[in-house]
Amino acid sequence: MEDLLCKIRDCKVCEDHLPLGPRPIIEATKNSRIVLISQAPGRVVHQSGVAWKDQSGKKLREWLGVDDETFYNPENFAILPIGFCYPGKAKTGDLPPRKECAPLWHEDVWVEMDEVELKIIIGSYAGNYYLRKDLKLTEQVKNYTDYLPEFWPLPHPSPVNRFWRMKNPWFEENVVPKLQDKIAEILS
Structure with missing residues (x-):
């Protein structure tokens, strides 16, 4: 796994198309139990090199019901x-x-991981890659039980999506507590 992570972190396939240059962000171990599959790092994460170390990450950790120490342990996530x-x-x-990254690297990463219990799909780009493309994000999230036990779709926790959360209060009222229970069960 470490060799693969080094190869991914050294990847320059998209170098000419990236405004800030390549800085691949990935964290995993052979024993990671939960995999967070999202769209791409934002500018703040690119600059820090730490995944989800921004406002989106703060909201995601809140939804998952975990603290920073639990979240940033790659054996967990x-x-x-x-x-x-x-x-x-x-x-x-x-x-x-x-579009190059997932087809180039994801299969190799999955081969290396033995202990995955849940794949959390975050946002429409990840949902369209791993779930049904004919369903909008809201339908994927509403029907999350259709994807269990392998996947659990979520909206992106970005502050930009605050209007989606306001229009869909059922998500934080009903889905998030169940997600937190599932995360606690896996990590116990």
Whole structure:
């Protein structure tokens, strides 16, 4: 696994298309139990090199019901984005993740992991890659039980998505407590 992570972190496939250059963000061990599959790191994460060390990460840890120490232990949570590098800024939010990363690296990562109990799909890009493309994110999240026990779809926790959360209060009222129970069960 360590050799593979080094190869991914040294990847320069998209170098000419990245406004801040390559800085692949990934965390995993052979024994990671939960895998967070999201879109791509944002600018703040690109600069720090620490996955989810931003406002989105703060909200995600709240949804998962874990503290920083638990979250940043790769035996607990692996970080496997669809795009490993910051793709650049869009009109609202960031550009979509680069399309090269997931097909190039994900299968190799899955082969190395033996203990995965849950794959958390975060946002529409990850949902469209791993789940049904014909369903919108809201439908995927509403019907999360259809994807269990392997996957659990979530909206992206970005502050940009606060309007989605306001329009869909059922998510934080009903789904998040069940997710927290599942995370606690896996990590106990």
